Amino acid sequence: MSAGRESPVAVSAKAELWGSDAIAAMLRALDIPYLALNPGASYRGLHDSIVNYLGNERPQMLLCLHEEAAVAIAHGYAKASGRMMGVVLHSNVGLMHGSMAIFNAWCDRVPMLVLGATGPWDAARRRPWIDWIHTASDQGALVRDYTKWDNQPASVPAAYEALLRAVQIADTAPRGPTYVNLDAALQEAKIGALPPLPDVSRFRAPEPVWPDTKLVEKAAQLLSGAKSPAILAGRVGRSEAAWKARIALAEKLQARVYTDIKTPAAFPTDHPLHAAPPATFPDGKLLKDADVILSLDWVDTAGTLKAAWGDAPVGAKVIRVSVDAHIHRGWSMDYQGLPPSDVYLMCEPDIAVPLLLDAVRARPAAVSPKYEFPDGKDDAVSIRTLAKAFNELTGGMDVCLSKLPLGWNGAYRHFRHPLDYLGQDGGGGVGAGPGLTVGAALALKGTGRMVAGIMGDGDYLMGVTALWTATHYKLPCLIVVANNRSFYNDEMHQERVARERGRPVENKWIGQRIDEPDIDLAAMARAQGAVGIGPVREVSKLKSSLKEAIHHVKNGAVCVVDVRVVPGYDAPMSGAATPARR
Numbered sequence: 001m002s003a004g005r006e007s008p009v010a011v012s013a014k015a016e017l018w019g020s021d022a023i024a025a026m027l028r029a030l031d032i033p034y035l036a037l038n039p040g041a042s043y044r045g046l047h048d049s050i051v052n053y054l055g056n057e058r059p060q061m062l063l064c065l066h067e068e069a070a071v072a073i074a075h076g077y078a079k080a081s082g083r084m085m086g087v088v089l090h091s092n093v094g095l096m097h098g099s100m101a102i103f104n105a106w107c108d109r110v111p112m113l114v115l116g117a118t119g120p121w122d123a124a125r126r127r128p129w130i131d132w133i134h135t136a137s138d139q140g141a142l143v144r145d146y147t148k149w150d151n152q153p154a155s156v157p158a159a160y161e162a163l164l165r166a167v168q169i170a171d172t173a174p175r176g177p178t179y180v181n182l183d184a185a186l187q188e189a190k191i192g193a194l195p196p197l198p199d200v201s202r203f204r205a206p207e208p209v210w211p212d213t214k215l216v217e218k219a220a221q222l223l224s225g226a227k228s229p230a231i232l233a234g235r236v237g238r239s240e241a242a243w244k245a246r247i248a249l250a251e252k253l254q255a256r257v258y259t260d261i262k263t264p265a266a267f268p269t270d271h272p273l274h275a276a277p278p279a280t281f282p283d284g285k286l287l288k289d290a291d292v293i294l295s296l297d298w299v300d301t302a303g304t305l306k307a308a309w310g311d312a313p314v315g316a317k318v319i320r321v322s323v324d325a326h327i328h329r330g331w332s333m334d335y336q337g338l339p340p341s342d343v344y345l346m347c348e349p350d351i352a353v354p355l356l357l358d359a360v361r362a363r364p365a366a367v368s369p370k371y372e373f374p375d376g377k378d379d380a381v382s383i384r385t386l387a388k389a390f391n392e393l394t395g396g397m398d399v400c401l402s403k404l405p406l407g408w409n410g411a412y413r414h415f416r417h418p419l420d421y422l423g424q425d426g427g428g429g430v431g432a433g434p435g436l437t438v439g440a441a442l443a444l445k446g447t448g449r450m451v452a453g454i455m456g457d458g459d460y461l462m463g464v465t466a467l468w469t470a471t472h473y474k475l476p477c478l479i480v481v482a483n484n485r486s487f488y489n490d491e492m493h494q495e496r497v498a499r500e501r502g503r504p505v506e507n508k509w510i511g512q513r514i515d516e517p518d519i520d521l522a523a524m525a526r527a528q529g530a531v532g533i534g535p536v537r538e539v540s541k542l543k544s545s546l547k548e549a550i551h552h553v554k555n556g557a558v559c560v561v562d563v564r565v566v567p568g569y570d571a572p573m574s575g576a577a578t579p580a581r582r
C-alpha cells in the first residue's frame with residue numbers, strides 16, 4: 001500500500017529532457033518504490049525529475065528531517081519487506097549525516113540503494129563557493145568500507161549501468177547497501193531524447209547458489225549421527241516456507257535450537273526444542289552439551305563457540321552455512337571471529353535447510369530445557385512489567401516488533417512468526433529505533449500487523465525526528481519508550497570500571513543521566529503530529545495507557561508512550577555483563 005503522497009500539479013510539456021530525467025526513468029524501471037530523502041542542491045536536478053518528470057510516484061519521495069532517519073527508514077523497510085528502497089543523500093554533509101545508519105544497514109546485511117550527488121565534477125562548471133563545498137575528490141570513500149559497491153557515473157548510459165549494477169549487487173547475498181554518486185552537471189545536462197532503457201529483467205540479482213550435494217550429504221551424516229545436535233538459527237529470510245522448513249529440520253533431528261536477539265525471528269521461541277531465551281550474548285554453557293552444531297549464518301559463531309569452550313579447541317563438529325565471507329573486508333570487523341568449520345556450505349540458510357531436511361535421518365526425541373517469563377516484583381514500572389502488560393494486551397494480535405530496548409530479556413515475549421520480530425540495528429548505532437520502526441510501518445501498512453518499537457530513551461531521543469515522516473505520510477506505528485532517563489548501558493560500564501579500580505560506584509551516573517531538566521518525550525511526539533501518552537510512572541496506569549495507545553494505532557495514528565522504567569537490566573547477557581576487558 002502506498003504512503004500518503006504529495007501530488008504535483010501536472011506538467012504541460014516534456015519536450016526538453018535532462019540527464020536526471022533519464023536517471024529517474026531508470027529508478028522506475030528498477031521498481032524502486034520509495035526514496036527517503038532530505039533535500040539538497042547537489043541533487044536538485046534529480047529532485048525535479050522525480051517530482052515533475054515522474055509525478056512523484058514509483059518512486060515516491062518520503063521527506064525526512066535528518067539523513068540518519070532516511071537511511072534507518074530504508075533499513076526498517078527492507079527488514080520487514082525483504083525489498084530494497086532508495087535513499088537520496090545530499091553531497092558530503094548529507095552523506096556524512098547518513099553514514100552511521102549506512103553502517104547499521106551494512107552490518108545487518110540489508111539491501112539498499114543509496115543515491116548521492118556531487119557538485120559538478122568539471123571545475124569550470126562549478127558555481128562559486130557552494131559547488132566547491134559540494135564536491136569531494138572521492139566522496140564514495142566516506143562509505144566505501146561499509147557499502148558493497150560505489151560509483152560516480154559520467155554519462156547517462158553509464159548512470160543506467162551504475163544503477164542496474166548497484167541494485168543487482170545490493171540484492172545479491174550477502175545483501176547490503178550500494179552507493180551511486182550523481183554528478184550535478186550530469187543531472188542538469190540537456191540530453192535530447194531519452195536513451196532507450198535496458199530490459200531490467202536481464203540484469204537481476206542471480207538465483208541463490210546451491211551447495212554441492214556431497215557436502216550436503218556430509219553435513220547430513222554428521223547431524224544424523226549426532227548424540228546432541230544444536231542449531232544456531234541466525235540471519236535467515238522472512239518467508240513462512242523457510243520458517244516451516246527450519247521447524248521440520250529441528251523436529252526430524254530433535255535438535256535444540258538457539259536464536260539471537262540481534263537478528264530477526266528465526267524459530268518459534270515457544271517450540272519445545274527452542275532451548276534458551278534469545279540473547280545478545282548466548283549462554284555458552286548450554287551449547288557445551290552439543291556434539292554437532294549447525295550454524296545458520298549466526299552472527300558470531302566463533303564468539304558463541306568460545307563462550308562454550310573458551311580457549312580450548314571446540315569440542316563439537318561445526319557445520320557452517322553462510323555466504324557472509326563474500327562481503328568481508330578489511331576495515332570493519334563486523335565479520336567477527338573466524339569459526340572452525342568441519343563442513344562449510346557456502347549458501348544461504350534458506351537454501352540449505354530444505355536440502356538437509358531431505359538428507360538427514362530422523363533422530364529419537366530429545367528433552368530441551370524450559371524457560372518461563374522471568375519472575376520479579378510487579379510493584380514498580382520496569383521493562384519486565386512493561387513487557388507483561390504489552391503481552392496481555394496484544395495476545396492474539398499480529399504484532400511486528402521493530403526494536404527492543406537493550407535491557408529486554410529474551411524470555412519476555414514469544415515470537416511465533418517470521419514477522420513477529422525484526423531484530424536490532426545491526427551495527428549497534430544508537431538512534432536507529434524510531435527510523436527502523438517507521439520503515440517497518442511503511443512496509444507493513446495495510447497488512448493488519450501492528451508495528452511496535454520498544455526502545456530506550458537514548459535511542460528515541462537520537463532518532464526522534466523520524467516520527468514526523470510517519471505522521472506526515474500516515475504510517476501507523478507504536479513506539480513505547482522504556483525511559484530510564486539515562487544512557488544506562490554505559491552506567492553499567494562505568495560501574496564495572498569503578499569496581500575494578502576500587503573507585504566509587506555512586507558516580508556512575510555522571511555524564512550518563514538524562515535528567516534536570518526531565519525531557520517530556522510524549523510532547524516531542526505531539527509536536528510532530530503523533531499521539532503522545534505519558535509519562536507513565538505507576539504500574540496501575542501501565543496497561544490502560546498501552547491499551548489507549550494500541551487503540552490509536554489501530555485507528556491509523558502514530559503513537560508514543562513514555563514509560564518511566566526503573567533503571568536496571570533483566571537481561572543477563574547484556575553488553576556490560578561480558579567479562580571485563582583487560
Ligand SMILES: Cc1ncc(C[n+]2csc(CCOP(=O)(O)OP(=O)(O)O)c2C)c(N)n1
Binds near residue numbers: 100487
Ligand atoms: C551512536 C552511538 N553513540 C553511542 C553509543 C554507545 N551506547 C551504547 S548503548 C548506549 C545507551 C543507549 O541508551 P538508551 O537507548 O536509553 O538505552 P539504555 O541503555 O538506557 O537501556 C550508548 C550511549 C552507541 N552505541 N551508538
Ligand SMILES: [Mg+2]
Binds near residue numbers: 458484
Ligand atoms: Mg535509557
